[in-house]
Amino acid sequence: DIQMTQSPSSLSASVGDGVTITCRASQSINNYLNWYQQKPGKAPKLVMYSASSLHSGVPSRFSGTGSGTDFTLTISSLQPEDFATYYCQQTHSTPWTFGQGTKVEIK
Amino acid sequence: EVQLVESGGGLVKPGGSLRLSCAVSGFTFRNYTMSWVRQVPGKGLEWVSSITRSSDYIYYADSLKGRFTISRDNAKNSLYLQMNSLRAEDTAVYYCAREHTLINFFDYWGQGALVTVSS
Numbered sequence: 707d708i709q710m711t712q713s714p715s716s717l718s719a720s721v722g723d724g725v726t727i728t729c730r731a732s733q734s735i736n737n738y739l740n741w742y743q744q745k746p747g748k749a750p751k752l753v754m755y756s757a758s759s760l761h762s763g764v765p766s767r768f769s770g771t772g773s774g775t776d777f778t779l780t781i782s783s784l785q786p787e788d789f790a791t792y793y794c795q796q797t798h799s800t801p802w803t804f805g806q807g808t809k810v811e812i813k
Numbered sequence: 814e815v816q817l818v819e820s821g822g823g824l825v826k827p828g829g830s831l832r833l834s835c836a837v838s839g840f841t842f843r844n845y846t847m848s849w850v851r852q853v854p855g856k857g858l859e860w861v862s863s864i865t866r867s868s869d870y871i872y873y874a875d876s877l878k879g880r881f882t883i884s885r886d887n888a889k890n891s892l893y894l895q896m897n898s899l900r901a902e903d904t905a906v907y908y909c910a911r912e913h914t915l916i917n918f919f920d921y922w923g924q925g926a927l928v929t930v931s932s
Contacts, residue, residue, distance in 0.1 A: 707875075740918040742858075749908055749922035750850075750858065756916055793858055797917035800872045802848075802860040 708732050708796050712805035718813040723784050727808045729777045729794035738798035739777045741770060744807075745790045753792070754779060784810070815839035815921045817909050822926030829899050833926055835892040835909030840921075843867075843887040846912040848919060849894050851905040859905075862894065863912055899930045 709732035719725050729739065737757040742750040752761045754770040757777055767782040781788055789812050794805040821833040835847070849861040862883040863872045871883055882895040892909050907926050910919035 738916065740916075742919075744858075749925055750919070751922070752918055752920050755913070755918040755920075761920065795858075795860075795918070800863075801874050802863075802917065804858040804860070806857050 707801055708735060708799060708803055710794055710796055710803050710805040712792075712794055712808050714808060715806065716809040716811060718811045719784055720813045721784055721786060723813075725781050725784060725810060727779045727792055727794075727810075729772075729779070729805050731775045731777075731796055731798075734774045735796045735798035737773050738796055739770075739772060740795045740797060741779045742793045742795065743788075743790045744793065750793065781810075786812075815911070817911065817921060817923035819907065819909055819923045819926035822907065822928045824929045824931065825899055826932050827900060827930055829930070830895070830897045831899065831928060833894040833896070833907055833909075833928070835894075835923055837890050837892070837909075837911075840911070842885075842890040844914075846914055846917070847885060847892045848910045848912045849883060849892075850908045850910055850919065850922075851903075852908070852925075853902075853905045861907070863917075864892070866914075896928070899928075901930050904928060904930045 711730045713728045739757045741754040744750040758770045769780045791807045791809045816838045818836045846865045848863040864883045880898045884893045909923045911921040
């Protein structure tokens with residue numbers, strides 16, 4: 707199985723800050739990397755797919771980069787609605803696997 | 814509007830069975846692979862199973878070891894998850910999700926159904 711490792715596990719930031727979350731795969735997954743946002747008590751929402759493609763309706767302050775084993779999700783200017791937990795997921799090969807999550811908290 | 818609504822969750826004793834359903838609307842169900850993803854309360858996401866459009870291909874997480882069965886009824890726009898021999902560690906919120914056919918990301922999710930396995 708492909709292991710996905712996110713860092714950091716949590717971070718504190720202020721509204722307007724830029725933040726970057728990293729996701730590393732245990733083997734090359736090309737660009738089969740997706741990002742989800744989850745708020746407490748809610749279902750996850752797709753943010754980014756294929757490493758760098760923004761899902762419909764997601765603000766352009768979100769961006770993604772990477773290929774192979776190393777990926778990043780960047781939020782250029784945090785807004786109050788962005789405070790949540792973010793998960794990466796590989797869909798290169800089954801079983802589809804997720805990172806452990808990165809909680810973005812308000813400083 | 815795309816909607817996925819899970820039902821069938823609840824409290825079940827260890828060793829018991831439960832069947833989850835996911836009713837969908839707002840898109841052509843038969844055109845999409847569908848999946849189940851679970852989340853232990855306070856923990857991360859775990860993919861459970863996926864089923865292709867005509868049920869030709871079915872995939873499971875290895876950890877389930879044949880205890881779970883995914884199925885679908887395209888005439889009823891519904892997805893199912895039959896869970897047998899349930900264990901305490903199966904306690905989780907179970908989400909159904911629509912899976913993109915080629916890239917396999919999950920673009921729409923249900924609200925989740927809580928399954929609690931406890932004596």
